[in-house]
Amino acid sequence: MRPGLRRSTSLAGAATAVLLVGCGVPLQRPTDVGEQAPPGPTREHWALSHRVPGSTSVRVVGQRVDAYAESTTVSLGRDASGAEVRCSVSVSAPGWGGPENMVGEKVPTTVQGRPAVRNGAGAEGDYLIWQRADGAWTQSMCEDEGQSAFQDRLAEIVVDEPSEILLPFDVSLPAGLEVSSVEQDVPSGETTVRLAGAGRVGTEEGALVLSFDGELDQPEGRKTVINGRPAMIDETARFPGVCLDVQGHDVCVRTDASDTGPYPDRSAELPMIMALAESLRFPDDLEDRSSWTAAQDVFG
Structure with a gap:
């Protein structure tokens, strides 16, 4: 497993969330840091409305x-x-x-x-x-x-035709969380999905991030196993999170915040982070991009 739970500003990763069902653990929503995001547009469909045809020179x-x-x-x-x-x-x-x-x-x-x-x-x-x-x-x-x-x-x-971002996982979002952005480096597959609490879409503060093969900082934490996969849990107050080794790829669910702070105690979000990690679903062969799932099908 390559270094897993690390902080990142690079293009990578993917984030998502799922309710913890039947265990009686209340899930802490992403911390409400700073002011609410100003009113802005909302996105209902997580697909692109344009396409750039590829060729030998594009x-x-x-x-x-x-x-x-x-x-x-x-x-x-x-x-x-x-x-x-x-x-x-x-x-x-x-x-x-x-x-x-x-x-x-x-x-x-x-x-x-x-x-x-x-x-x-x-x-x-x-x-x-x-x-x-x-x-x-x-x-x-x-x-x-x-x-x-x-x-x-x-x-x-460029043509005005729909195109998809293909994600290397599938997952469901709990009530109270919204997708803020989906980003992918296409050649490497590095994917980042950023989540925010209701009313905070468009801000970096208080976000949850799930990253796939992201370039993040070396973690400090304890080893565990999640759904049969080796994992590392970071239980620090500022940036709790978990990273899994999935078919040789690093998949991390973590908190994130502005580089300039503030840095509140977000350790209460660890149950949600663990629920997300446990609920992620992956294709049998991550090297087969045709088996990846369109973001539109995951998030609507």
């Missing part, structure tokens, strides 16, 4: 969905200097996004026949923004400056 490397937006990151080969070109297309939730808050001149153009704007003089970076037929604002941009040709290419190939 490789999907990342996917993310949260209440405010969905995005796909792609590798588009290498530029003239030999550096890998990574660009992303993001679609904002209805009523959000748009070019109004972009700095500098906005140059009118079109994308797939739709009205669009790109960055002009005084902009903070290259971008291309257009409004889909359903009213959602979509943006294409690349990680590095001077790659507008690649961002334009991505904008022209």
Whole structure:
């Protein structure tokens, strides 16, 4: 088992929850830290409403969905200097996004026949923004400056068709918990699902996280066995959690918080964390991606 229960800021993991049934243990909800999240959009379907067709020169490397937006990151080969070109297309939730808050001149153009704007003089970076037929604002941009040709290419190939994020597990959420975000590094399968209490979606504070093959810090805890799998439990007050070895992959359920605190005592959440770990279900062969479950089927 590779190092399991660790704190992380990387793209990885997946989080979920299930009620502890029939054992009489009340499940502590994620700690209510700081102020409630301001009113924002809500997501009912945990699938993407766009798709980037892959090819020999277009490789999907990342996917993310949260209440405010969905995005796909792609590798588009290498530029003239030999550096890998990574660009992303993001679609904002209805009523959000748009070019109004972009700095500098906005140059009118079109994308797939739709009205669009790109960055002009005084902009903070290259971008291309257009409004889909359903009213959602979509943006294409690349990680590095001077790659507008690649961002334009991505904008022209993205299609307004549903696509899925495939999860390496299945689970059910208890009442009072909501999905805040789903994120995956596609080549490695590293997956992170972040959960929040009702009214706290969109914040990092007081979150529960289940990570699959995440790059987390070395744990300190005690060894145990959960559903026949080796596991490590961290019972510290600030970041309680548990990690399992599942077919050679690290799967962790843990608390998380802002890097700047506050750091309340969250040890009362350990029964819920253990319930989540015990309730996770996995395909017989995690190396077979076709056996993974669509996030839409897990979370709705």
